[in-house]
Amino acid sequence: MKKTLFPLLLALVLLALSATALAAPNFSFDSYSLDFAAGRCVFDGNIRIVANGCTFQADHAEVDLKTALKYLKNGTFDAQSGVSSPDFEVWCEGNVSVAQDGLKLTGDKAHVIGKTHEAVVEGxxxxxxxxxxxxxxxxxxNWDNQIAQFDDNVRIRQGNREINAEHAFYDVAKDELL
Structure with a gap:
């Protein structure tokens, strides 16, 4: 369930960066609430976003309230509402995942930053x-240059080969370690 938020944010950012108009992503969740005191829109349960060939999932996600209110229309989340990627940040947790073209990236929590076009995944x-x-x-x-950086207790397995390191870089587009 928690695997939906990270992919949603990434999909929304990719859509906003696209030069051509794309259809709004298919965004679903069980419930959401507006936390005016914290300035957040909170999404819970079965968060799933499918857009631009990516599927994002998570159990829980939070978006800045001002940004979320630009997207929320009649109880749905509309990516065609004119919010650009620099406006958007998402914090999610619980079984976060993103899948696209044979790639699957998972973690406990993620912070997706539209301004820098990066997703920081932890745990x-x-x-x-x-x-x-x-x-x-x-x-x-970083979804612009398609480079993934891994830090702390890195373990790489390629076939029968296993490598341990503190840092590693992977070029997703070229499917190779750097």
Whole structure:
């Protein structure tokens, strides 16, 4: 359930960066509430976002209230409302995941930052490709340059080969370690 928020934010940011108009992402969740005191919109339960070939999932997500109010219309989340990627940040937790073209990136929580086009994933971070698995305590993915950085307790498995390191970089587009 928690795997939906991170992919949602990434999908929304990718849509906002696109030069062509794309259809609004399919965004679903069980419930949301507006926390005016904290200045947050809180999404809970079965958060799932499908957009631009990406599927994002999470159990819990929070968005800045001013930004969320630009998107929320009649109880739905509308990505065509004119909010640009620099406006958008999402904090999510609980089984966060993003999947696209054979890539699967998971973790306990994530902070997606539209301004820098990055997603910071923490806790039990795992990237899976058909012939590669990378695990770490922390990961950073920049969707512009398609580079993933892994830090702290990095464990890389390629076939029968296993590597331990404190840092590693992976080029998602080229499917290779740097």
């Amino acid at each position: 039990n971070v795992r990237l899976e490709r058909p012939k590669l698995t990378i695990r770490a305590d922390r990961g950073l993915f």
